[in-house]
Amino acid sequence: MSEEKPDWAKSMADPPFVIRQFTPDLKQKVLQYAGESHRKRFSTMKAVCVALVTASLVIGLLHLTEHALPYRVAPQGEASGGPTTRNAYYEQGRVLFTLYPEPNAEAGKIAGYMIHFEEPLETFIGKTLTLQAVHRLAGVKETVSSEIITKPSAGYPGLDRYTTHFALPLEGMWELHVLLDDQPYGNVQLFMRAPSWDVTPEFQSGSYMMRGVEKKIGFIDAGFIAGQPQKYMWHFWGNEDLLNGPFEVKAVKQGTDNIINVYSSNQVSSANALAGELNGADRNVVTSMKLPEAGRWRLLPYVKGRLLDTIVVEVLK
Template structure:
């Protein structure tokens, strides 16, 4: 009989402990570490385990609800918060944001397959009533903890609730982050900080992006998303790169910038940029089966693998990994 269960369902069947169960020794260790906190610490442990018992079935239900929003199957994201995880994590962890009184403001559930440099889905669930957000601009920004690099991920005026809900319980956005590691995700209302949490973004593969055919040419990149004509890159020499993009007018209208990061580094360098004043709509029209295109000259300063990061109007699209000889 064929096993039709998806990968995330199989992953949830496995116990979360290395030896298959929570042992008495583990229990004594937890209580021993908390012993210095007195009754308050022990009460906090009880509340934590009760909350965990409630969150497990809730998380399973959430996976069923938002599964279609994610681009593919993968392991369920682990619960996380400020300071959770590290740059070597394989799954982007869910997070929670609280106010100064300890009240939950919102949660963030990333696509389990989310990786640096790749567009993925992220689900924000806000607890406040809709009136808190109506006719206000909700902006989501991110700051890379290690480098200080800042990204604006989304900005929209709120005029209606999430479909099927009374509030913003299912506020879905899609974006890409250029670097792996910890990111501080900040939510602003009318440019004032509403809440923040930490998101640990796994790095993506440094294997050169695959080739795909479009029109009469072979391109390297993400099929039906972004691609460049396959050309060799030589370190220290400028190389013409013809970019091709697929997407909506709103997504592809605006100034154009290409940044790059080398494997093993977190330093982003700008390798191409149009004048934002003279090129408010930098990408040219359809060609070679793509919706838009633009020719560029790109120089990569060192040999090695590089991730090319194209931005339109300050928003990162998907990336292309190339190797400079």
């Protein structure tokens, strides 16, 4: 038996409005408003997200352009300040590789280079990749790099960022030839800016003054008289990979591109031509050198076929 509710309770059962607030019509309007509001919020959020993603992509692309490559890719000829050069090699309409040189590379100074190879790693793995530079006017040939490819570029599936560094002895235009197992693969061009012909200053190491590049290479300068041989003690700074091998000195006179041989260790017995520590340097060697004519000369010291730097001297009559 249900207990009958009092009159006041019955009156409280109905809402205190003449018309119920949440009518079917109002319900539909609320749902419609909620849907529109949701869509507006979603559209707003979508627009914001698209804008953020777009901005991120643009910033990322700019970051990639500026930082993913070691140097900014300038229009041909701009980076070197010289004539137009060809820094990409094409075969049958497709690019095989592109060279990215360090801007303003100067003859006689070591500069960095990155090559982006397009073909897959299988093309190169287990093969010897050699870089040979040939001066277009003088015909001078330099093997600047040679190694067996055993792995891809760090963080890439192929040779996307093959890096190397080297110096070339003469200013002007060079052709850089890429060889795989001594077979031609392609070639690009490099332009070397003219170096300074000011006499290289001296620096002190130990108890001696040396002419050269401090903490890199130098010799105790006894002076040069044209046509007269003289002994010179060379000093070197660096690790074994850099300094183990035959040692030779070449030279070029100001105003010419004729490179002459000045000194060479025995190529057979001089696998380690340089002696040990001396006068604050890591290695040393005594040489006899003679320059044939008076004037400014640039000495070109090589270890294991690699140009270390250059030293300008004055030769007296």
